[in-house]
Amino acid sequence: xxxxxxxxxxxxxxxxxxxxxxxxxxxxxxxxxxxxxxxxxxxxxxxxxxxxxxxxxxxxxxxxxxxxxxxxxxxxxxxxxxxxxxxxxxxxxxxxxxxxxxxxxxxxxxxxxxxxxxxxxxxxxxxxxx
Numbered sequence: 001x002x003x004x005x006x007x008x009x010x011x012x013x014x015x016x017x018x019x020x021x022x023x024x025x026x027x028x029x030x031x032x033x034x035x036x037x038x039x040x041x042x043x044x045x046x047x048x049x050x051x052x053x054x055x056x057x058x059x060x061x062x063x064x065x066x067x068x069x070x071x072x073x074x075x076x077x078x079x080x081x082x083x084x085x086x087x088x089x090x091x092x093x094x095x096x097x098x099x100x101x102x103x104x105x106x107x108x109x110x111x112x113x114x115x116x117x118x119x120x121x122x123x124x125x126x127x128x129x130x
Contacts, residue, residue: 011054012047015075016061017116020046023058026115030090031079031122052080061116076119084108084124091122 017023024046027033033048033056040046045059056077081087084101091098091112098112109123 012057013054013075013077014057014059015077015114015116015118016064017058018061019115020044020058020060022115024048026094026096027056027058030087030094030096031081076121078121078123081122081124084110084122087122091120 015023020043024035027048028035033050036047036049036055039055043060044063045057048056048058050056079087088098088101088110096113096115099110101108101110104123107123107125109121112120112122114120
């Protein structure tokens with residue numbers, strides 16, 4: 001089987017949240033994401049930059065049409081980091097639910113929930129898996 005060029009590229013993930021500013025503080029303070037003021041439409045929607053080139057939109061859930069989406073907490077996001085222990089400590093300090101850090105075949109990882117219940121998987125790969 002030959003490798004082929006993908007037809008599309010994932011560049012943004014949109015999360016519906018209850019409180020845009022609170023969600024912003026969570027992602028800035030625990031994961032170090034950076035607000036892109038130029039592309040944001042405050043106060044109802046903002047864009048956060050990630051080092052990997054994909055952006056994260058935080059959108060007020062009340063602005064969506066009823067029945068269009070199931071609501072906050074229905075997505076899982078994976079974040080790779082070299083500072084797993086520091087991210088774990090920051091999320092714990094923020095007061096959100098996190099599991100203990102565990103060793104897996106690919107490296108170390110933990111699970112958590114953001115303030116709106118979105119499932120987060122934070123991990124660091126073993127050197128040989130990078």
